Amino acid sequence: MCGILGIASKLPLANQDWFSEGSIAMSHRGPDDAGEWWTNDRRVGLAHRRLSIIDLSSAAHQPMSNVMKSLTIVFNGEIYNYKELQLKLSSKGQIFKSNSDTEVILAAYNMWGVDCVKYLIGMFAFAIFDTKAQSLFLARDRAGEKPLFYHHVKGVFCFASELKSLMANRGVSHQIDMGSLDCYLAMGFVPGEQCILKGFKKLPPAHALLFKLNTGEVKVWSYWRLPEFNGKSNSSMDKNLILDELENLLESSVGQQLTADVPVGVLLSGGVDSSLITAMAARKLPKVKTFTIRFPGHGKLDETEHARLIAKYYNTEHVELEAKATTADLLPKLARQFDEPIIDSSMIPTYLVSQLVRQHCTVALGGDGGDELFGGYRHYSRLLWMQNHLGGIPYSLRLIISNMAQWFLPVGFKGRNWLQGLDMDLKYELPLIASYYDKTTRRKLLTQLTSSWPLIAEEVDQKRVPKNTDLLQRATRMDFANYLPEDILVKVDRTSMLNSLEVRAPFLDYRLIEFAFCRIPSYLKATATSKKLLLKELASRILPPEFDQQRKQGFSIPLSSWLKAGSFRELFHDVLLSTQTIFDQRIVRSLLRGQDLGRNNSERLFALVLFELWRREYAVTI
Structure with a gap:
């Protein structure tokens, strides 16, 4: 497991000073070794922070180049089938100088080009600079275990394992992407290729990217997708x-x-x-x-x-x-x-x-x-229950109940999100059950930014719902x-x-x-x-016969209890009631009062506190 950072430019780089600082910013990802590599014309640079896991010797040092010096890689993750691939590639004439999975990726790319990702079993985010093709190839694993952020503007392409490494470049604006902030407050995260910072992106899971050095072009594509269900859907299967x-x-x-x-x-x-x-x-x-x-x-x-x-x-x-x-x-x-x-x-x-x-x-x-x-999630059973028991209720009545829940039940009232979700057609859609702030509350939270506040989260969420007639397939996917x-x-x-x-x-x-x-x-x-x-x-x-299969202990903390008194309560009040906060004080005070009255607002308040602490730490502007 490691940290990677890179830059590639169509024209000679005017600013390289931040690059080493960007590498240091993620030194926690790899405390065992560090490396930096540049092309002779200084248009391409790669940096690596190493946590030694496979082949602890210096032969596995990164950035790593092949024998011909035509390919150079930085890699974060593990390739679990690297030994099998090494044997296969050796039989095809590829030469290895280490026992590392990093070198196996290099050899796989040398043999199969960008299709090499199809042979890899593991978690990974890597970048390979191909000197002959004058291109930078990036890929991320199928499930998205390893992160990969990037920024591309005016022929300059940068990438890193962690956004903080790219934020070391003070020549690039660090401004909130308001649509992404809207998604964060509604969903709890920023989905897909979107990024919380304007102009930055994430390479989605199971995607690859090619940056052409001579033209400055970027191409992104999906190399793998979830397969459609093709098994037997009845109880006669074995x-x-x-x-x-x-x-x-x-x-x-x-x-x-x-x-x-x-x-x-x-x-x-x-x-x-x-x-x-x-x-x-x-x-x-x-x-x-x-x-x-x-x-x-x-x-x-x-x-x-x-x-x-x-x-x-x-x-x-x-x-x-x-x-x-x-x-x-x-x-x-x-x-x-x-x-x-x-x-x-x-x-x-x-x-x-x-x-x-x-x-x-x-x-x-x-x-x-x-x-x-x-x-395994509880909401799967609840959705199936809704489909079984509420499907016969006329849509017009369900819509009335949904609207009444939004307007008359306070934020944090138990069951409010589920009642709001009644306006969805469970034959094709999915309600945003884990919504932290609905559209009305989000608008009030950022009153001073209403004119530039795009309320897009619900639309983004519904566009990402899989097209599947089976409710559970839809929800799990x-x-x-x-x-x-x-x-x-x-x-x-x-x-x-x-x-x-x-x-x-x-x-x-x-x-x-x-x-x-x-x-x-x-x-x-x-x-x-x-x-x-x-x-x-x-x-x-x-497992042993006495094993309790029904137990489901979520990995959580007693945040509601901590907010009654002590350091967490003090920090939450200090941050959210500060004049620095971007959130509307009336709504914040209402959420705090609701929490004291026993409503379920602890995670909503956590959302605002964490965002404010992060924004101030990195001096991010609105």
Whole structure:
């Protein structure tokens, strides 16, 4: 796991001074080594920060060039099938001077050109400068585990793993993109290629990019898409065969992802996903390292009893770590680290877990992706219940209820979002259930900016809804393409990298992804009353009989309790009631009062605080 940075220009560069500073800004991503490379004419520069995982020797130093010096790469991530690819490429005459997966990507590009990404199994964001073609080729993994930001203006193209590296260039304006801010306040993140800063973009998951040095042109394309469902959609299918296939795929993925030249562990919460990964790891290693975190004083967050059961059953080398008491002093640090703020206070425990686990290992396997692939979120069952029970209510009546909820129920009132979602046709659409601020509230929040305030979030969201007549297929595909890469994977990447820890996700092997969406029918994922059905069947097959399959402990913090008194309350009030804030004071005070009255506004307030801390940290203008 590493950090990458690059610049390429059609004309000689006028300003290169910021480049080294940009590399230093993400030194936490790679504390083991650093490198910088430039073409002779100084029109192309690449920088790298290395966290050594595969081939710890200097032979794996980056930026890395091939033997002919015609190709140079910077790479962030891991290629889990690199050994198989190395053998295949060696048989075709490719020569290797290291045992690193970085060199395998170089050889793959040399053999197959831009189609090399189709052969890669792993998480990655990389850039290759091709001297002969005078082009810069970038690609990002299929699920979006590794980030990649870029900026292109007047023939100058820059990219980086983290936005803060590009913001080191003070010659480029750092101004809020108002449409992206609207999406942030509504969805909790900025989706797709959009970026919170005007003029900047993200390369979406499963996309590649080509920058032509001589013309200054940029071409972006998708190299992979989720397959359509083509399995049997009735109960006559052989569930045992599907279970066998799932078990084999998961075991293969975990086996590949255990490969490293540094200590590897498993993040064991005691839930279904992490327990299955532990079970598979125990088949591959004689003594698996597992880690569980205790949060003293918060019994509902205590996972140790469930994790101990799995650790004992599989005889793992189990470590129980205790998180220290958390104060609000951590929030400015996290705001600085998250290049685009996301509305997810669970970044706090995720950071604390990464900090503790890094003291024992450099690589950890987690359970991310299981909910999106196998129907694990609670809202899937709620949507199916709505479809079953509310579909017969005339649309005109549902629209009245939706409008009444918006106008007469206060923000934070339990169930308000679901009532507002009644205006959707569940045969083709999806309600924005996880909406933090509806259109009316967003308009009031930024009263002074109303004239330049594009309220586009709902339109953007609906355009991203997959065209699928199956409600559960539609909902899981929507989350896979949006919530997973823009919230879950961002949270894991930024917090783990801040601690120089690599977190891998076996469920996000693209073969497992394709299997989940192409082969598993919806009725084996979730119903109106149950979730994650097929994974629980697998759990019944291989986990201990006394394992509690019904337990679903979300990874969260007691933020509502913390806002009643203490450092979090003080920080929230200081930031949001400051004259520096861009948010309307009447709405802010109403949200604070509502929280004190027991309404569910803690995450909404977190959204505003994190954004303000981030904006001030980087002196971002409106």
